[in-house]
Amino acid sequence: MSEVTSSAANSLALADQEALRVAVAELFCVFKRKYGHRWREQFEDPQARPVWFASLRAAGITADAVKRGLAMLSKVGTGWPPSDEEFIRLCSPDAPPLESALSEALNWARDTKGEFTFSHPAIGAAARSVSAWALRSESASRVRQLFDGAYRVALNQHAMGADLSAPLPKSLPAEVRKRIPPGAADPPAVAAARAKAARLLGLAS
Numbered sequence: 503m504s505e506v507t508s509s510a511a512n513s514l515a516l517a518d519q520e521a522l523r524v525a526v527a528e529l530f531c532v533f534k535r536k537y538g539h540r541w542r543e544q545f546e547d548p549q550a551r552p553v554w555f556a557s558l559r560a561a562g563i564t565a566d567a568v569k570r571g572l573a574m575l576s577k578v579g580t581g582w583p584p585s586d587e588e589f590i591r592l593c594s595p596d597a598p599p600l601e602s603a604l605s606e607a608l609n610w611a612r613d614t615k616g617e618f619t620f621s622h623p624a625i626g627a628a629a630r631s632v633s634a635w636a637l638r639s640e641s642a643s644r645v646r647q648l649f650d651g652a653y654r655v656a657l658n659q660h661a662m663g664a665d666l667s668a669p670l671p672k673s674l675p676a677e678v679r680k681r682i683p684p685g686a687a688d689p690p691a692v693a694a695a696r697a698k699a700a701r702l703l704g705l706a707s
Contacts, residue, residue, distance in 0.1 A: 515667045518564065525565035526555045532572065537583045545583045557586040558593070562623035562666040567593040597622050597657055604649050611637035624656035627666040631656070 530551055533541050558568065571593030575584065584592070598606070598621060607629035610618045620626035629637065631652040637645055655670050688696070 518667055519559065521565035522559060522563070522568070523555055525568040526551055526558065529554075529568055529572065533583055541583050554586045554589075558590060559665065561590045561593075562627070562660050562664070563590060563593045564620075564623065564626075566619045567623065597624055597660075600650060600653060603628070603653055604646060607632070607649055608637055608645075610634070623666045624653060624660045627656040627659070627670055628652035631670040 530546075534546070537545075563571075571589050574592040575589070578592070597603070603622070603625045606621060606625050610620065610626075610629050611634040620629070628649055629652075632645070632648045636648060640648065652670060656666060659670065660666060687693070
């Protein structure tokens with residue numbers, strides 16, 4: 503990744519974080535009005551906002567997902583303010599099956615307005631990992647293969663509470679499947695992929 507691309511990705515991640523901070527602040531304003539004294543007396547706390555922000559960010563919740571969660575809360579709310587864990591479940595519907603997720607990713611790749619909203623954070627992470635160019639340009643079978651692998655990784659990362667705004671770990675190249683004689687060094691591509699995956703997973707510096 504070039505310095506320009508890395509800088510752009512970092513800027514986008516920071517913008518997403520700031521949008522989430524604003525969404526949490528707006529959410530707390532809604533809760534204060536919606537639940538009145540029940541919110542103020544039992545749930546409002548000076549440290550609550552940063553805790554909620556950290557919880558939602560770790561779960562891969564976006565500012566748009568907060569809006570979906572609030573809309574869902576209006577349908578299934580109990581009259582009491584939700585905990586951050588309860589609200590995250592409202593923001594994160596069950597992951598769509600592969601075909602639906604792929605269809606959504608293809609629609610994102612064709613979007614020219616830059617206003618596309620993913621229904622699940624793992625779909626967005628997988629789509630960005632494959633790239634809009636590949637989704638538009640590769641053959642249907644190749645796109646499905648690439649997206650299938652990326653979506654599986656994204657779902658696993660999401661289940662572990664990973665930040666899906668970060669690049670997904672890539673699968674190791676095909677050389678890994680070839681038998682390497684005992685004592686022989688890994689092919690350069692395999693060694694490089696293993697080192698990169700270890701860095702992304704925090705297992706190496």
